[in-house]
Amino acid sequence: xxxxxxxxxxxxxxxxxxxxxxxxxxxxxxxxxxxxxxxxxxxxxxxxxxxxxxxxxxxxxxxxxxxxxxxxxxxxxxxxxxxxxxxxxxxxxxxxxxxxxxxxxxxxxxxxxxxxxxxxxxxxxxxxxxxxxxxxxxxxxxxxxxxxxxxxxxxxxxxxxxxxxxxxxxxxxxxxxxxxxxxxxxxxxxxxxxxxxxxxxxxxxxxxxxxxxxxxxxxxxxxxxxxxxxxxxxxxxxxxxxxxxxxxxxxxxxxxxxxxxxxxxxxxxxxxxxxxxxxxxxxxxxxxxxxxxxxxxxxxxxxxxxxxxxxxxxxxxxxxxxxxxxxxxxxxxxxxxxxxxxxxxxxxxxxxxxxxxxxxxxxxxxxxxxxxxxxxxxxxxxxxxxxxxxxxxxxxxxxxxxxxxxxxxxxxxxxxxxxxxxxxxxxxxxxxxxxxxxxxxxxxxxxxxxxxxxxxxxxxxxxxxxxxxxxxxxxxxxxxxxxxxxxxxxxxxxxxxxxxxxxxxxxxxxxxxxxxxxxxxxxxxxxxxxxxxxxxxxxxxxxxxxxxxxxxxxxxxxxxxxxxxxxxxxxxxxxxxxxxxxxxxxxxxxxxxxxxxxxxxxxxxxxxxxxxxxxxxxxxxxxxxxxxxxxxxxxxxxxxxxxxx
RNA sequence: GCCGAUGUAGCUCAGAGGUAGAGCACUUCCUUGGUAAGGAAGAGGUCACGGGUUCAAUUCCCGUCAUUGGCUCCA
Numbered sequence: 001x002x003x004x005x006x007x008x009x010x011x012x013x014x015x016x017x018x019x020x021x022x023x024x025x026x027x028x029x030x031x032x033x034x035x036x037x038x039x040x041x042x043x044x045x046x047x048x049x050x051x052x053x054x055x056x057x058x059x060x061x062x063x064x065x066x067x068x069x070x071x072x073x074x075x076x077x078x079x080x081x082x083x084x085x086x087x088x089x090x091x092x093x094x095x096x097x098x099x100x101x102x103x104x105x106x107x108x109x110x111x112x113x114x115x116x117x118x119x120x121x122x123x124x125x126x127x128x129x130x131x132x133x134x135x136x137x138x139x140x141x142x143x144x145x146x147x148x149x150x151x152x153x154x155x156x157x158x159x160x161x162x163x164x165x166x167x168x169x170x171x172x173x174x175x176x177x178x179x180x181x182x183x184x185x186x187x188x189x190x191x192x193x194x195x196x197x198x199x200x201x202x203x204x205x206x207x208x209x210x211x212x213x214x215x216x217x218x219x220x221x222x223x224x225x226x227x228x229x230x231x232x233x234x235x236x237x238x239x240x241x242x243x244x245x246x247x248x249x250x251x252x253x254x255x256x257x258x259x260x261x262x263x264x265x266x267x268x269x270x271x272x273x274x275x276x277x278x279x280x281x282x283x284x285x286x287x288x289x290x291x292x293x294x295x296x297x298x299x300x301x302x303x304x305x306x307x308x309x310x311x312x313x314x315x316x317x318x319x320x321x322x323x324x325x326x327x328x329x330x331x332x333x334x335x336x337x338x339x340x341x342x343x344x345x346x347x348x349x350x351x352x353x354x355x356x357x358x359x360x361x362x363x364x365x366x367x368x369x370x371x372x373x374x375x376x377x378x379x380x381x382x383x384x385x386x387x388x389x390x391x392x393x394x395x396x397x398x399x400x401x402x403x404x405x406x407x408x409x410x411x412x413x414x415x416x417x418x419x420x421x422x423x424x425x426x427x428x429x430x431x432x433x434x435x436x437x438x439x440x441x442x443x444x445x446x447x448x449x450x451x452x453x454x455x456x457x458x459x460x461x462x463x464x465x466x467x468x469x470x471x472x473x474x475x476x477x478x479x480x481x482x483x484x485x486x487x488x489x490x491x492x493x494x495x496x497x498x499x500x501x502x503x504x505x506x507x508x509x510x511x512x513x514x515x516x517x518x519x520x521x522x523x524x525x526x527x528x529x530x531x532x533x534x535x536x537x538x539x540x541x542x543x544x545x546x547x548x549x550x551x552x553x554x555x556x557x558x559x560x561x562x563x564x565x566x567x568x569x570x571x572x573x574x575x576x577x578x579x580x581x582x583x584x585x586x587x588x589x590x591x592x593x594x595x596x597x598x599x600x601x602x603x604x605x606x607x608x609x610x611x612x613x614x615x616x617x618x619x620x621x622x623x624x625x626x627x628x629x630x631x632x633x634x635x636x637x638x639x640x641x642x643x644x645x
Numbered sequence: 646g647c648c649g650a651u652g653u654a655g656c657u658c659a660g661a662g663g664u665a666g667a668g669c670a671c672u673u674c675c676u677u678g679g680u681a682a683g684g685a686a687g688a689g690g691u692c693a694c695g696g697g698u699u700c701a702a703u704u705c706c707c708g709u710c711a712u713u714g715g716c717u718c719c720a
């Protein structure tokens with residue numbers, strides 16, 4: 001007998017060689033019906049794997065993350081099987097489970113897999129799933145494994161196996177299909193009842209642009225058809241929040257082919273919203289001791305040669321601007337730091353002057369790859385809410401922490417609770433991507449780790465995500481479709497001060513090198529607004545929204561009264577517009593609701609006679625009658641609440 | 646940049662080898678209405694751009710540009 005310890009601490013005694021399924025059966029039949037995967041001593045296994053020693057066992061159903069993973073990973077096997085049958089001769093590579101579903105990368109050879117083939121693939125998948133074939137894991141020697149794939153001519157699998165050790169190689173069989181696989185499957189294919197091929201895309205072998213391009217087929221599967229339908233509905237709803245759609249509908253921004261790819265045009269409502277965001281941050285920065293600076297949109301090429309940016313990005317950037325003067329070259333500003341370094345140098349600094357904090361809403365231009373452009377989240381011209389802090393080494397940690405406070409202030413005031421703080425460090429293997437000494441990097445990375453310590457929970461460390469001149473703390477937020485975007489960023493930099501030979505005089509009367517902190521709480525106004533739109537589905541906080549009030553006269557007779565009311569509300573700093581169209585009030589209400597205007601005031605005979613306001617709230621309906629003053633209080637209270645969350 | 650998809654009126658979209666259609670928006674008129682779409686008439690398109698095939702192309706083919714789902718990249 002062996003002792004099986006369950007997550008709740010309960011211990012079961014079962015015969016040696018029992019499986020996770022036996023454990024489930026010993027608990028309840030219902031559980032046994034739903035259990036699809038298990039973890040034995042932290043290793044994901046099949047529910048049919050015999051357990052030979054005392055062990056901690058966790059049972060997984062589709063409702064938990066590990067269960068989904070096993071389910072989708074197994075689905076990837078079935079997908080691969082279906083693809084092999086439909087496209088003979090394709091070569092399989094890898095097929096993992098992902099956050100929502102799974103994919104399989106194949107070298108499709110002569111075949112092209114198109115959207116119109118999806119139905120065919122789904123049908124074949126379901127046909128194979130219905131065979132209820134068991135997933136069976138078996139150990140294979142390295143020699144045998146290599147032999148199989150060499151015979152098939154599958155260089156990808158050969159490469160994978162060559163990097164594995166003999167004795168740890170397993171194949172998974174189901175029906176007539178076999179794949180190299182580490183394990184972690186559901187019992188049989190029949191559990192998968194619904195599948196949707198989501199899309200096909202190109203993907204590079206081993207994520208390397210230089211290597212072969214494979215075809216990646218994305219899919220998602222479920223144990224019930226109804227779950228698939230619900231998932232697709234959810235996706236449809238998420239699309240309604242897309243900032244590109246809402247940005248157009250709410251008249252915030254647009255693009256023009258004539259102006260150029262990735263160069264957003266801010267419309268009046270969008271520009272006003274943006275100005276409010278800027279004012280909000282400027283206020284916080286004044287309080288935090290930042291000093292405003294303004295720098296030009298171009299700079300001498302030498303400036304970027306000095307900073308190292310030219311060497312790193314010069315070839316892939318907007319190319320230099322020439323002048324009538326032979327040999328003179330300017331670059332469109334791709335970042336503000338070099339300019340700010342020169343401002344620091346413009347006068348001698350004492351240790352008493354530090355930290356110096358230069359802030360600028362600086363518009364920069366980067367020639368992003370055309371395939372990368374995406375609405376407002378990835379553009380070629382954008383405005384950073386940039387600042388550079390020049391401080392003494394002993395001030396770095398404290399300054400860094402203060403910057404974190406500003407980032408929190410921004411995220412909290414705008415209702416972002418669901419963000420990830422990512423510490424972006426150097427690539428452990430490839431140090432050639434970075435400039436600067438080992439010692440400085442070590443110091444910079446440690447400074448971030450120390451500053452974050454005890455200040456932010458749930459941070460993740462990502463190696464290889466640092467900037468080329470220093471490590472970063474990035475604040476990541478997801479968009480409506482679950483794609484992750486970097487918003488705020490804070491970076492510690494020992495390198496640019498060296499390249500620009502920045503100095504201050506210390507208390508010891510010697511010259512010392514300051515440390516630089518780059519930071520942008522929004523990241524860029526463009527991306528921030530994009531993510532904010534998706535976050536609030538276009539229902540902006542009241543202080544930020546373009547129009548707070550729509551004033552809706554019942555008939556044209558009251559247009560003038562409505563205009564007077566708007567004027568008096570302006571005196572309370574409330575902004576809005578009068579809908580003086582020749583339409584019924586029902587129509588005006590509908591249009592204001594669609595435009596997501598937070599408050600509507602209906603003005604007719606009654607209101608004019610009693611000098612009152614009938615207030616309707618977006619999404620809620622009629623609130624009743626108020627005086628100007630009372631209404632202004634409602635608005636102001638709501639705005640106050642926006643900042644006190 | 647790479648692989649796939651898309652491009653028809655201001656917007657959302659339908660359409661067919663014989664030079665285009667709907668709804669909304671817009672203009673004018675009627676209506677002056679009380680909490681999510683009042684009625685009528687009108688105007689609006691080089692069917693992204695450039696080539697090719699064809700008696701004939703917006704439709705089929707090729708290229709370019711843009712958008713888009715991914716990959717790669719992101720100072």
